[in-house]
Amino acid sequence: MSGGGRRATGAWLPGDPPGRRQFAQLFTDRPLQLDLGGQLGPITLAYESWGQLNSQRSNGVLLLHGFSGDSHAAGPAEAGHPSPGWWDAMVGPGRPVDTQRFFVVCPNALGGCQGSTGPSAAAPDGRPYGSRLPALTIRDLVAAELALADQLGIARWHGVIGGSMGGMRALEWAVTAPQRVANLLLMATAAATGADQIAQHQAQIEAIRLDPLFNGGDYDTNATPPLRGLLLARGLATLGYSSREALEQQFGRQQEPAGCFAINTYLRQEGEALARRFDANSYIALSQAMNHHDIGRERGGMAAALERITARTSVVSIRSDRLFPPEQQRQISRGLRSLIGHHNLDSIGGHDGFLTEVEQLEPIVRELLG
Template identity: 50%
Template sequence: MLQKRVEAVTTAAWHTGLFAGHRQFARVLDDFTTELGAVIGPIDVAYETWGTLNADRSNAILVLHALTGDSHAVGEVEDGHATPGWWNGLIGPGLAIDTNRYFVVCPNVLGGCQGTTGPSSVAPDGEVYGSRFPTITIRDQVAVEYALAQFLGIERFAGIVGGSMGGMRVLEWLVGYPEACERAVVLAVGAAATAEQIALTSLQIRMIESDPNFCGGDYYRYGVVPSHGLRLARELAHLSYRSPDELDTRFGRRRQSDSVTDLGVGSSFAVESYLSHHGQKLVQRFDANSYIRLSEAMNHHDVGRDRGGVLQALRRVKARVTVIGISSDRLFPVGQQQALAEALPTCDGLHIVDSNIGHDGFLVEVKAIGEIVRAVL
């Protein structure tokens, strides 16, 4: 019944665009076996679309979000979303990803908490998955995205674009489904997670799991949230997303209070308040178990796993690929994008965007990135 309802909505969107920008849902698989052998399902996917799919369904662009993103790439705080679009200014009529020309699809990822099946979803037995939701990989996420594409009747994307965890999925699309894409843009990522990236992510996971309210991942049944652990994890992550120069320029050693009596050793620095603010914002909109499962998937990222290594795997790629790095990125340094560009036999170019923002530059430097994407598409 659900599948028939979603098919009706999607067909209307192809022809009229009336549902563009609104979250839609599709049951894409009745059951799914993960790369590590666990079976879950059914799998529902939340996604948003902009523009109109043409008659031969050849003008689709797939946009893939990062760790705590969702399907709401464009728009305001509406339609059940607590935050505005995370790539506003890049997608829309006349913009770099021009919705007058392209039908843009952005799905929420498997394991997420914004409508797609994840740890906070209800399992077939009527109980929330919680700790029972298995470890998943980037390949699992892409397999579900491929099922969504099949559901929408899209055999080949005109382009696939994504950064950070979204960039990991772009690479898996290119290697795992080499015929399914004409062009791709990969931002701020490498071909495999590094030891430092794994270490940073693992510390965040341990912060969440050490919260007394985590309850082994089954906090839902007790009506509590591991908010302290999730907030700390986000603060550590956010620190890695920004550059030292940007933090020094914005905050330096400035204290929260300018009062002389408040300038003692115990008064907080402005940068501390900044990190705490971002940590608390995430607690209000994101599920801790999803944060863990998606972080684990990023740690497992390696396009060369069981494919003869990175170089051998990347030889499968047939799409034209553009690689973009952010000059001040310390989480995914530009050397990783340089190595990726050199290893990709179909790489059309490496672009380094000059920015002092850090890793988050792939979200913030919309104008510079838009110029590159526009030229590619």
């Protein structure tokens, strides 16, 4: 961490090792007009890339991370990247997302905390945005990514791939700019968040806000972090990401020598791991962005929005996903004109199966990208 001391955010901050990050400066001449009102600019998007863009600029593949992911889709944990790439087994030379064939780009989402403009980033007055960051939606995140594609000179992606929150962004890409997406992979996601998901997100948001060290979102980055709230929020989220079957199989009623149930230790460890690389305000901002997700809003409804999509599309469900259950992906598939396959992963891993079920995902990704 920069400064060598403890700080109240796990966000990447200027002065930290950049790792593989590159930084795009966007909306420098005019701010982005936000979906729910207000504006934001200038905007920085941190991103990582692998491979080379061909002379026709036709081999670009856009990877869009889930809620707690970032631009580090492939590669080891190293200076600047506290965790290995979130899709490392899928991205690289000869792998399904073949970096010898494709120019692969993975941006850290707007509102995130690993180098992109978000609550922990400096506002034009030099202070962190904190609670002053305007409300964002998935459409705003995609608007920033559209500007990044323009800056990179990519008029049309050969593939856009996303799971969970990344799947929301991938879907929004295909609806907002259908002419810019040739092939689309949607994993464990939804065309609109439902009441169950909104309620789960809101419970996590309130857990963070109730931490007395949160200070309304304006905590000092050099002070004690609002750790208890973030740990509780992540614990609640982890229960949604996992399946009941997997938790029972792995932990059951197992107790540790101190008498603590093993499942509780696991949830605390998951929270502590997130806190080392995430920011409490970004947790709130991105949760709220997902809550606003509805591709049919102001577009004549979901069916009309799905009709806009022209990309060859594969949809992936995970049978044990209780956060975004398979019916939500079937709803997407039923509305697509260019569906090439709906795939059901046989996994007890729950929602996170789109990150871990490599053997089942490999042929799906290879077929889609060709």
